[in-house]
Amino acid sequence: MISIVKxxxxxxxxxxxxxxxxxxxxxHSKTLxxxxxxxxxxxxxCGLFMFILKDPEQARRLGLLGAKAQIxxxxxxxxxxxxxxLVIMSIGGLVIFGFIFVWIFGREFGDKTxxxxxxxxxxxxxxxxxKIIIAFCxxxxxxxxxxxxxxxxxxxxxxxxxSAVVVFDGLGQMxxxxxxxxxxxxxxxxVASVTRGYLPAVGCIFLILVLGQVFSALGHGQYxxxxxxxxxxxxxxxxxxxxxxxxxxVSYILVGVVSVISIVTIDIWWxxxxxx
Amino acid sequence: xxxxxxxxxxxxxxxxxxxxxxxxxxxxxxxxxxTTTIRMLLGMIRxxxxxxxxxxTKIKPGQRLIWGRVGYMVETPHSYPDLTVRENLEIIRxxxxxxxxxxxxxxxxxxxxxxxxxxxxxxxxHGNSQRLGLAKALIHHPDLLILDEPANGLDPAGIVEIRNLxxxxxxxxxxxxxxxxxxxxxxxxxxxxxxxxxxxxxxxEFDSAELAEQEQRRLMVDVKDTAAALTILENAxxxxxxxxxxxxAITDIVTTQHPEEVATLLVRAGYPPTRLVVERRDLESxxxxxxxxxxxx
Numbered sequence: 054m055i056s057i058v059k060x061x062x063x064x065x066x067x068x069x070x071x072x073x074x075x076x077x078x079x080x081h082s083k084t085l086x087x088x089x090x091x092x093x094x095x096x097x098x099c100g101l102f103m104f105i106l107k108d109p110e111q112a113r114r115l116g117l118l119g120a121k122a123q124i125x126x127x128x129x130x131x132x133x134x135x136x137x138x139l140v141i142m143s144i145g146g147l148v149i150f151g152f153i154f155v156w157i158f159g160r161e162f163g164d165k166t167x168x169x170x171x172x173x174x175x176x177x178x179x180x181x182x183x184k185i186i187i188a189f190c191x192x193x194x195x196x197x198x199x200x201x202x203x204x205x206x207x208x209x210x211x212x213x214x215x216s217a218v219v220v221f222d223g224l225g226q227m228x229x230x231x232x233x234x235x236x237x238x239x240x241x242x243x244v245a246s247v248t249r250g251y252l253p254a255v256g257c258i259f260l261i262l263v264l265g266q267v268f269s270a271l272g273h274g275q276y277x278x279x280x281x282x283x284x285x286x287x288x289x290x291x292x293x294x295x296x297x298x299x300x301x302x303v304s305y306i307l308v309g310v311v312s313v314i315s316i317v318t319i320d321i322w323w324x325x326x327x328x329x
Numbered sequence: 330x331x332x333x334x335x336x337x338x339x340x341x342x343x344x345x346x347x348x349x350x351x352x353x354x355x356x357x358x359x360x361x362x363x364t365t366t367i368r369m370l371l372g373m374i375r376x377x378x379x380x381x382x383x384x385x386t387k388i389k390p391g392q393r394l395i396w397g398r399v400g401y402m403v404e405t406p407h408s409y410p411d412l413t414v415r416e417n418l419e420i421i422r423x424x425x426x427x428x429x430x431x432x433x434x435x436x437x438x439x440x441x442x443x444x445x446x447x448x449x450x451x452x453x454x455h456g457n458s459q460r461l462g463l464a465k466a467l468i469h470h471p472d473l474l475i476l477d478e479p480a481n482g483l484d485p486a487g488i489v490e491i492r493n494l495x496x497x498x499x500x501x502x503x504x505x506x507x508x509x510x511x512x513x514x515x516x517x518x519x520x521x522x523x524x525x526x527x528x529x530x531x532x533x534e535f536d537s538a539e540l541a542e543q544e545q546r547r548l549m550v551d552v553k554d555t556a557a558a559l560t561i562l563e564n565a566x567x568x569x570x571x572x573x574x575x576x577x578a579i580t581d582i583v584t585t586q587h588p589e590e591v592a593t594l595l596v597r598a599g600y601p602p603t604r605l606v607v608e609r610r611d612l613e614s615x616x617x618x619x620x621x622x623x624x625x626x
Contacts, residue, residue: 066426074424077416077419078409081411081416082411083411166409169424171372171373172371173425174426175424177391324391
């Protein structure tokens with residue numbers, strides 16, 4: 054009985070197995086739908102701003118809401134729609150992507166299922182890698198959902214200035230902003246692992262957001278990695294109406310350093326820390 | 330092995346050697362260091378001193394192939410609440426690299442989980458959650474099973490069922506079993522060897538042949554004058570001692586098997602017993618005495 058069971062090795066096979074496992078966990082979770090709804094809501098609200106901007110009479114009737122839409126979007130057309138979504142996503146993305154990373158790691162501790170992952174023929178590093186890949190895929194899927202919803206909402210509103218260049222440029226910027234936000238969310242996964250749960254990590258997301266605003270306001274945002282998505286997308290500029298500090302290679306290097314350090318640390322932690 | 334958390338010594342100089350095919354009962358009160366020991370065996374926490382070796386392989390961080398031969402269950406088993414029993418087992422099957430998809434159905438059947446296979450883990454009773462935990466430990470036909478309180482939460486029928494399953498795995502398939510428990514009678518029924526752990530130290534280890542010897546009998550004799558009765562018994566060559574004001578305890582094995590002779594002796598001497606009873610000082614009492622606790626009378 055013992056000897057007839059075959060185990061199949063191979064890092065690639067092992068990684069695919071771990072990816073399928075993580076996918077299965079995500080597919081059955083409510084969190085997947087909550088994050089999708091959150092992003093859909095953001096897109097629809099941006100569409101609403103466009104709708105208000107398109108009809109100034111209605112904007113005036115709505116008072117404050119109309120005034121705010123004017124600050125964010127300017128004119129009601131496809132480039133403005135992309136800018137508005139990008140600005141909101143650069144901040145909201147950090148929160149929602151951060152929550153995805155925290156959930157994927159923190160749930161193992163919250164549900165106390167982590168012990169099932171520690172003494173297996175699949176290495177802990179493979180499991181951590183699979184979790185990070187799935188968090189990335191989930192986040193990218195949300196960006197694509199926003200993009201598709203934007204196309205639908207924009208078409209319904211019959212926004213002007215449509216061109217393939219505007220659309221692909223918009224999508225590219227959304228993906229780059231999203232990617233920067235995603236790699237900056239890996240430290241939150243580390244916090245969720247070390248603190249063995251969700252709450253301290255969620256608190257950390259909000260603390261970082263506040264710090265990001267402070268650094269941007271002080272004009273040092275380019276040196277604070279979590280301010281970079283907002284600076285890249287032009288969120289800071291759109292919010293303050295003033296030209297923000299331009300980001301340079303140092304900013305991108307800092308983002309890279311944070312992500313590499315957090316990946317290495319999370320691997321070391323899972324491999325060596327006592328799992329009490 | 331030794332493990333400390335600051336000033337707290339969880340396990341101190343604990344040394345175990347488990348032979349293949351053995352069912353080792355790791356017995357201790359709550360907080361004695363059982364779970365810490367199990368986590369060290371499974372490489373989940375690193376000992377501050379000493380080492381763990383399984384099938385000749387030293388356990389260290391990054392070890393993975395050895396776990397293909399080990400099944401385990403640590404403390405109360407937990408599963409993904411929104412996934413069904415079958416899906417939870419599928420996850421373990423994949424992570425254990427088992428290519429045969431039938432293994433899930435087989436273990437579901439073995440652990441009598443067929444009726445609940447499509448139920449979400451969060452809706453399972455405590456007993457069935459325990460069965461699911463055992464199913465995860467057994468899915469790959471391990472050579473070594475490390476189980477923390479396997480009978481926890483099971484009803485009496487479930488306990489017997491799991492006991493039979495573990496017994497069958499050990500005797501028919503040569504699986505080595507290391508199981509912790511704080512319930513002595515449970516360990517007593519299954520284990521071929523028992524280790525008693527207390528305050529992080531192994532205080533006693535004995536095998537099944539010694540179990541019966543540990544199950545001591547004693548003859549309790551109540552008399553009106555214990556001092557006089559003790560002299561009579563001593564003169565007759567019977568080792569006895571006063572248990573309390575009115576009672577005498579006799580632990581001599583031969584005498585405890587013939588209480589009528591003690592009664593005759595005392596009656597003839599003019600000190601008839603008011604009560605004569607053979608008490609079995611079982612393993613529970615033995616265990617409590619080893620860990621320095623007294624039973625309530």
